[in-house]
Amino acid sequence: MTNTLSSIVVTDPRTGKTYGEVPAHSAEDTQEAFRVARKAQAAWVTTPLLERKRIFLRFHDLVLERQDEILDVIQAETGKNRASAFDEILDVAITARHYARRLPKLLKPRRVKGALPILTRTVVDHSPKGVVGIISPWNYPLTLTISDAIPALLAGNAVVIKPDSKTPFTALLGAKLLVEAGLPQDLFQVITGSGSVVGQEIAQCADYLMFTGSTATGRKLAKIAGERLISFSAELGGKNPLIIAPDADLDQAVPAAIQACFSNTGQLCISIERIYIHKDIAKEFTERFIEATETLRIGGGGWLEDIGSMISPAQVDHVIEFIDDALVRGARLLTGGTRRSDLGEAYLTPTILTDVPEEARLYREEVFGPVVFLEEVQTIEEAIQKANDTEYGLNAAVFAAPHTGWNVALQLHAGTVNINEGFAAAFGSMNAPMGGWKASGVGRRHADEGLLKYTEPRTIAEQRFIPISGPITMSRPSYAHTMTTALKLGKWVL
Numbered sequence: 001m002t003n004t005l006s007s008i009v010v011t012d013p014r015t016g017k018t019y020g021e022v023p024a025h026s027a028e029d030t031q032e033a034f035r036v037a038r039k040a041q042a043a044w045v046t047t048p049l050l051e052r053k054r055i056f057l058r059f060h061d062l063v064l065e066r067q068d069e070i071l072d073v074i075q076a077e078t079g080k081n082r083a084s085a086f087d088e089i090l091d092v093a094i095t096a097r098h099y100a101r102r103l104p105k106l107l108k109p110r111r112v113k114g115a116l117p118i119l120t121r122t123v124v125d126h127s128p129k130g131v132v133g134i135i136s137p138w139n140y141p142l143t144l145t146i147s148d149a150i151p152a153l154l155a156g157n158a159v160v161i162k163p164d165s166k167t168p169f170t171a172l173l174g175a176k177l178l179v180e181a182g183l184p185q186d187l188f189q190v191i192t193g194s195g196s197v198v199g200q201e202i203a204q205c206a207d208y209l210m211f212t213g214s215t216a217t218g219r220k221l222a223k224i225a226g227e228r229l230i231s232f233s234a235e236l237g238g239k240n241p242l243i244i245a246p247d248a249d250l251d252q253a254v255p256a257a258i259q260a261c262f263s264n265t266g267q268l269c270i271s272i273e274r275i276y277i278h279k280d281i282a283k284e285f286t287e288r289f290i291e292a293t294e295t296l297r298i299g300g301g302g303w304l305e306d307i308g309s310m311i312s313p314a315q316v317d318h319v320i321e322f323i324d325d326a327l328v329r330g331a332r333l334l335t336g337g338t339r340r341s342d343l344g345e346a347y348l349t350p351t352i353l354t355d356v357p358e359e360a361r362l363y364r365e366e367v368f369g370p371v372v373f374l375e376e377v378q379t380i381e382e383a384i385q386k387a388n389d390t391e392y393g394l395n396a397a398v399f400a401a402p403h404t405g406w407n408v409a410l411q412l413h414a415g416t417v418n419i420n421e422g423f424a425a426a427f428g429s430m431n432a433p434m435g436g437w438k439a440s441g442v443g444r445r446h447a448d449e450g451l452l453k454y455t456e457p458r459t460i461a462e463q464r465f466i467p468i469s470g471p472i473t474m475s476r477p478s479y480a481h482t483m484t485t486a487l488k489l490g491k492w493v494l
C-alpha cells in the first residue's frame, strides 16, 4: 500500500498493554485496494461454483483446527472471555458450511413462468455485484468481518473490508486463513484505518455496502449509498426486550436470561437490555436472577470465566454514566455496577437495575454493556406494549409455555424473536433471515437473501414463434379480444 501516514496502536483491554500496531491507511490506499480487488474479481467470477464450495469447506475445517490461535487473537483484542470468543468460531464455521453447500442451488439459473406460456422462455440468473465493501464494529471481530464476507465471496465478488481500529488482527488472521484454504490472494482485502477516512472511501468505492455498527453511523452511510444508488444493508443497534410470562419455566428461564443479558459482557447487538416480568412470577424470577448473576465468574483468561473484560476503560466509563444517570433519577441498583480494578481497568460487574423511570437515558437508549433493567407488569398485553415501545426492532424474546410463547412472539416487532431462548436460537437458524426492523437496520444477513443480496439478478426472456404483441397480421381489436379471453381463462387454468 502507498501513502500510509501513521499507525494504529491496538491495546489488550485486559492488561492495558500494546498488543500490536497496524497501518492507518489513507483514502488513496483504499482506492488502490479496490483496484487490486477488482482485478482479482474478474478472474474469480469464472471459478466454477464447485471449486468455490471446496475452498470454503476447507476454510470451515481450518477455522475449527486452528481455533486456539484464533481465540487467542480475539481475546487479546477484545478482552472477552474465551467462551464468548468461541461463539465466533462456531458462527464462522457454520456460515462457511451453510453457504458453501447452498451455493450450487442458489446460483443455478432458474427457469420461471414467462410472459406468455410456451411462447416466452424466461430464465433468471445472478451475477456478482463486483467489489463488496464491508465496514465492521469491534464486538465480534471474526463473525462481523468474515461471516459477512463469506456469502459475498462465494457469490463471485471480491471484498474490501475495514475492521474496527480496536480489532484489526482478527480480520487479518481470517484473511490469512482464507488464502490458506485456497482463496486467491487479492480477492479479500483487509484495509485498516479510521471510519472517517477508510470507512468513507469504502462507501464511495463499493458496488455494495454491508455495514454493521451504530445506528448513527448507519444513517450517515445510508446517505452515501442513496446518493450513489448502490444497494446497502445495515445491521444496527437494538434495545432488546425479554418478556417473562407467568407460565415460564424458571429453571430454564433464569440461566438463559443470564446468557441473553451478559454474553460477551453485554456488548452484543442482540443482547437483552430490559426484562418485563408478569407480576405473578416477578418476585421469584427477580430473586433467582440476582442470585445467579452474582455467581458469574469474571476474568479474561480461560474457559471457566463467564464474563470478560469490556473493550476499553472508556466503554466502562460510558456504561457507568448510564447507570449513574438512572440512579440519580430514582432507579434502584439490585446488583453490580462496580468497576473491578483489581482485575484490570475495563472490568465491570454485571448490573441489574429496577424502578428505572422513563426519563433515565438507559430506559430507551442502547447501553451496549452488561446492564439490564427489570420491570414488573400487570398483564402480558402490557409487557408486549412496552416491548414494542422503542425506536429499535432488532431482537426480542419471551419465556413462556409454548402456546403463550408463540402467541406473544407473533405480536413482537423485531427482526428476530426467540421463545425460551434469548437470542441464539434465531441467530443460529442460518436458513432464516436475521436483521432489524425500524432503526435497527435495513436488509438481512443469513438465509438465501444473505447471499443473493450480493448479486444482481438478471432476467433473460426469449420470445419464440410469434411476437409478444401477436402476429403482425392480427388487428388490435382481435388482439385485445384474444388477450381478454386468455386472461379470463388463465385465471382458472394457470
Ligand code: NAD
Binding pocket: 135, 136, 137, 138, 139, 140, 144, 162, 163, 164, 165, 194, 195, 196, 198, 199, 200, 212, 213, 214, 215, 216, 217, 218, 220, 221, 234, 235, 236, 237, 238, 268, 269, 366, 368, 394, 436, 440, 441
Ligand atoms: P460504530 O458505528 O461507531 O463503528 C462501526 C464501524 O464503522 C467501525 O469500523 C468504525 O470505524 C466505522 N465508522 C465509524 N464512523 C464512520 C463513518 N463516518 N464512515 C464510515 N465508517 C465509520 O459502531 P461501534 O460503536 O463500534 O459498534 C457498536 C454498535 O454496533 C452498537 O450500536 C451495536 O448494537 C451495533 N452492532 C450491531 C450488530 C447487528 O448485527 N445489528 C452487530 C454488532 C454491533
